Amino acid sequence: MRKQARQFKKVGTFLVVCLLLASLGGCGNQDDIYPPNAVYRVTVANLTFNQYFPTVAVIMHTGGYQAWEVGQPASEEIERLAEGGQVVPGANSGAGKWLLTEAVKNPAVVLTRLTLDPYSGLATGILGGGRAQVDLSVPPGGDYRLTVATSLTFTNDGFTGVTDLAIAQLQPGESLSQYVNAYDAGTEANTETEMTVPGFVAFAADANGSLVTDAQGNYIQSKGFGYDPVRDDVNDLITIHAGVVTADQPLGDEPDPVALPEAYAAYLAKKQIKDQSALNETHRFLQPVAKLIVERIS
Amino acid sequence: MRLQGLVGMSVGMWLGLGGMAQAATLTISITNTTVGHPFKALLIAAHGVNDHLFSSGYAATAGLRALAECGEQASLAAELRAANPLVDVVGVESDAGLNKLMPGATISIGPLVVTDAANTRLSMAGRMMATNDGFAGLEAVAIPAEPGAYAFDLLAFDAGTEANNELLPIIDGPCTVGDPYMGDQRADLSDDLYLGVNGTGAAAKEASVLNPSITIHRGVLGDSYAAGGLADLDFAHHCWTNPVATVTVIVQ
Numbered sequence: 001m002r003k004q005a006r007q008f009k010k011v012g013t014f015l016v017v018c019l020l021l022a023s024l025g026g027c028g029n030q031d032d033i034y035p036p037n038a039v040y041r042v043t044v045a046n047l048t049f050n051q052y053f054p055t056v057a058v059i060m061h062t063g064g065y066q067a068w069e070v071g072q073p074a075s076e077e078i079e080r081l082a083e084g085g086q087v088v089p090g091a092n093s094g095a096g097k098w099l100l101t102e103a104v105k106n107p108a109v110v111l112t113r114l115t116l117d118p119y120s121g122l123a124t125g126i127l128g129g130g131r132a133q134v135d136l137s138v139p140p141g142g143d144y145r146l147t148v149a150t151s152l153t154f155t156n157d158g159f160t161g162v163t164d165l166a167i168a169q170l171q172p173g174e175s176l177s178q179y180v181n182a183y184d185a186g187t188e189a190n191t192e193t194e195m196t197v198p199g200f201v202a203f204a205a206d207a208n209g210s211l212v213t214d215a216q217g218n219y220i221q222s223k224g225f226g227y228d229p230v231r232d233d234v235n236d237l238i239t240i241h242a243g244v245v246t247a248d249q250p251l252g253d254e255p256d257p258v259a260l261p262e263a264y265a266a267y268l269a270k271k272q273i274k275d276q277s278a279l280n281e282t283h284r285f286l287q288p289v290a291k292l293i294v295e296r297i298s
Numbered sequence: 299m300r301l302q303g304l305v306g307m308s309v310g311m312w313l314g315l316g317g318m319a320q321a322a323t324l325t326i327s328i329t330n331t332t333v334g335h336p337f338k339a340l341l342i343a344a345h346g347v348n349d350h351l352f353s354s355g356y357a358a359t360a361g362l363r364a365l366a367e368c369g370e371q372a373s374l375a376a377e378l379r380a381a382n383p384l385v386d387v388v389g390v391e392s393d394a395g396l397n398k399l400m401p402g403a404t405i406s407i408g409p410l411v412v413t414d415a416a417n418t419r420l421s422m423a424g425r426m427m428a429t430n431d432g433f434a435g436l437e438a439v440a441i442p443a444e445p446g447a448y449a450f451d452l453l454a455f456d457a458g459t460e461a462n463n464e465l466l467p468i469i470d471g472p473c474t475v476g477d478p479y480m481g482d483q484r485a486d487l488s489d490d491l492y493l494g495v496n497g498t499g500a501a502a503k504e505a506s507v508l509n510p511s512i513t514i515h516r517g518v519l520g521d522s523y524a525a526g527g528l529a530d531l532d533f534a535h536h537c538w539t540n541p542v543a544t545v546t547v548i549v550q
Contacts, residue, residue, distance in 0.1 A: 281500070
């Protein structure tokens with residue numbers, strides 16, 4: 001509602017200016033009073049082999065909004081995105097902060113959208129090697145910037161996207177494209193277990209394979225828990241993601257613990273993750289992990 | 299280094315045309331920044347905004363597949379020229395007959411004369427020889443309008459056309475177009491001391507989730523066994539992080 005009110009105020013100001021200009025011959029027709037919206041098409045290509053991107057949040061805003069900063073601790077909404085892939089609350093999420101529910105409270109945010117399947121038009125995530133897009137139609141002339149964010153589903157707390165990307169310089173027919181890195185939110189230890197990686201989500205079933213419910217009638221999640229408010233990563237800071245170890249990681253020979261204690265400790269740390277990892281070699285990725293294309297349609 | 303003569307006859311024909319924009323002349327240096335991957339069959343193209351040497355996130359063309367799996371560049375050059383006869387394409391063979399750009403080595407190519415004012419994009423692709431279907435690529439960057447020296451990075455892409463089993467007979471075996479396991483045309487990797495033999499096949503899980511799109515290469519799995527193990531590639535020597543090559547483009 002606030003957003004609509006702001007737009008109305010802008011149009012109102014415009015009308016006053018037009019009335020003042022009317023005697024000078026300006027704003028002579030409907031097109032001038034209601035200039036056509038600027039339409040931007042945002043396309044995200046998932047360039048990983050097998051890291052599913054859940055539905056991508058696309059936020060159009062002006063200066064004064066930044067969803068994250070590398071080297072700083074993640075907000076709760078980025079933690080929820082990175083650990084669980086959620087940008088809006090689910091049915092039984094309880095209280096909390098999500099990327100889109102918080103973004104709309106910021107006066108700099110003009111419009112929020114989710115990526116759509118180009119064929120069905122429904123909100124969709126993106127498989128490795130796939131793409132999704134969404135159009136954003138906004139009043140022309142704003143100092144527009146984009147924030148685009150999604151998570152890497154087969155990681156503990158990996159996410160990708162851009163924030164505060166300037167697009168106001170694009171003229172109709174122009175486009176920009178850039179590769180996008182994966183970040184580690186720094187909010188959850190990279191254990192790679194099926195209990196903590198949301199890609200392995202599963203629900204409790206009885207002996208017949210039927211899902212069971214609790215007293216309130218809700219399904220009982222048994223694996224793939226995403227968001228956990230506990231912060232147990234090495235540093236509570238957003239960094240470039242170093243990649244995943246996976247169960248298929250070759251370890252090489254065991255270093256001599258006496259002659260090479262540091263190499264031995266690193267070997268043991270990697271072996272521990274390899275032994276418990278629910279990921280396989282297809283989940284590996286190198287940077288960058290996505291390509292972002294922003295076209296100004298009109 | 300020698301130029302293969304892939305620059306079409308159109309160069310001379312078009313030099314004097316398109317008077318509204320001055321044709322740029324490019325001198326390009328490419329440095330292989332990997333530890334263990336020679337490049338083969340580097341192809342460089344100046345092209346229009348609607349031409350594509352390759353498109354990440356989409357399936358590879360037959361020409362790109364031949365380059366990525368086989369180190370064969372003529373098909374891709376022909377594809378590009380068939381789509382737009384005005385593209386400027388240069389194919390590079392390096393290291394005098396051995397036909398590869400070794401790790402750490404630099405080659406200088408040029409001058410590449412951009413003959414059509416509409417050729418405002420620059421792309422490159424070269425096979426990464428110790429992979430199944432990996433290639434180093436530069437994807438349609440804008441050619442700077444101002445004269446000067448500009449730096450670009452090449453990323454390692456997976457063409458998505460062959461399972462990454464990392465087995466020497468497949469990677470470096472005889473090359474047959476149409477064979478799902480096209481390898482190089484000759485034993486180009488015979489001087490690589492880190493290669494193993496008799497692996498059983500890395501990436502065994504790949505077949506069930508084969509991703510046919512061009513993606514950023516997820517890297518080599520490798521192993522530490524000279525004989526046997528999963529892979530014939532070495533998990534330390536044949537790994538990399540992006541970028542896999544640095545490029546300097548001098549625009550005149």
